[in-house]
Amino acid sequence: MIDLDASLRAATGRLAEAGIEGPNREARILLMHAISADQTGLLRRRGGELTSEEGAAFQSMIDRRAGREPAATIIGHREFWSLDFLVTADTLIPRPDSETVIETALDYRRDRPPARILDLGTGTGCLLLAALSEFPDAWGLGVDLSPRAADVAQTNAARLGLAGRATIMVGRWTDALNGRFDLILSNPPYIPHGDIPGLMPEVEKFEPHLALDGGADGLDPYRLLFRDLPQRLMPGGLALFEFGIGQGPALTALAESVSLKVLDLRRDLAGQERVLAVSHL
The missing domain is CATH 1.10.8 (Helicase, Ruva Protein; domain 3)
Structure with missing residues (x-):
């Protein structure tokens, strides 16, 4: 003993x-x-x-x-929005910063709940499934380029009793989509490629670079997503994008350059700008 x-x-x-x-x-x-x-x-x-x-x-x-392997991947799960999510090496670990996305969705849509929710780059499914837990009449679609990450999201939907209202598909952003959504959520890769080797070992060594690498300046995914947003967002709809420290001004300018209406730059609990809220004009 x-x-x-x-x-x-x-x-x-x-x-x-x-x-x-x-x-x-x-x-x-x-x-x-x-x-x-x-x-x-x-x-x-x-x-x-x-x-x-x-x-x-x-x-x-x-x-x-x-x-330096993260505790979440060692034990295989992490709490997010008071829900328990399975985590694997194929997904980002859900972080408290990302809960700002759900808080912003509730602030803007508590009185006008969405019927259709889209989560782009769903990973564990934490954003989509947390939103569905708050909007009980909504249906949601989560999209991820990684088949293994999509499997994790599907498993989490079943574990949380939300599989009947959540569909998970493998795809590249909105490439295979035709419909429109009332609420779009995304935590895309936003780390500049050259910064990845300098990240904490827990992130650089153990989290999927596919979900981290945002190109030379970290903004490549937003360029693609913003361009297609008017075709994916319902009139009066809301889109929420998580972003990295210091990227708010560049993202605001990028959104406005493609005629998106910037509604808010929401700060996280640490006081950092974290979530961009937009609609289309």
């Missing part, structure tokens, strides 16, 4: 040495997964011991995290 508290202390030290931010929190998350317990369950086990199987599982997870 293995002393639980000693194992947790050792793991925290190991992660701190590896440069992991919040090493005790990260170690606790992995330990809870190793012993199949929530925080209450972990508290009840403190002062006790781990079985050999639990100890081995925990050590393996700590080894991976010390190698």
Whole structure:
């Protein structure tokens, strides 16, 4: 048997040495997964011991995290908008910043709920499925270029009881689409190509570059999406795009250059401009 508290202390030290931010929190998350317990369950086990199987599982997870693999891909899921999403190496990890997209959708459409929602570059499906959870009469379509990411989104829709209102398809942005939508959501790749090698190891090594690389200036996907938006958005519809730090002015100018009406540049909880809201004139 293995002393639980000693194992947790050792793991925290190991992660701190590896440069992991919040090493005790990260170690606790992995330990809870190793012993199949929530925080209450972990508290009840403190002062006790781990079985050999639990100890081995925990050590393996700590080894991976010390190698800078994200905790979300180690344990295979991440919470977003109070919903639990499966996460794999084929998808971006849902982040709190992206919840600003859902907050903005609710602010603009709470009194006029959308009937048809489109999510471009759906990944885990977190934006689409969070929106469907808030708009119970809506149907949604999620599109992703990666077949494996689309599989993850489809699985998440089923796990969350939303498969009957969500369709996931493999495709390149709007290339295969003909219909119009009341609400369009997208968190496209927006990292400039040359910046990717300088990203945190958790991102650069373990998240799919297909979902990160936005071209030379990070704006290539927006150029494609903005151009087709008038054909995909219903009159009076709303489109919300997540973007990177400092990209707001360039995106505003880009949207206006193709006759889109900029409604808002919404800030995230850290105070950074994060979401562009547009309609078409």
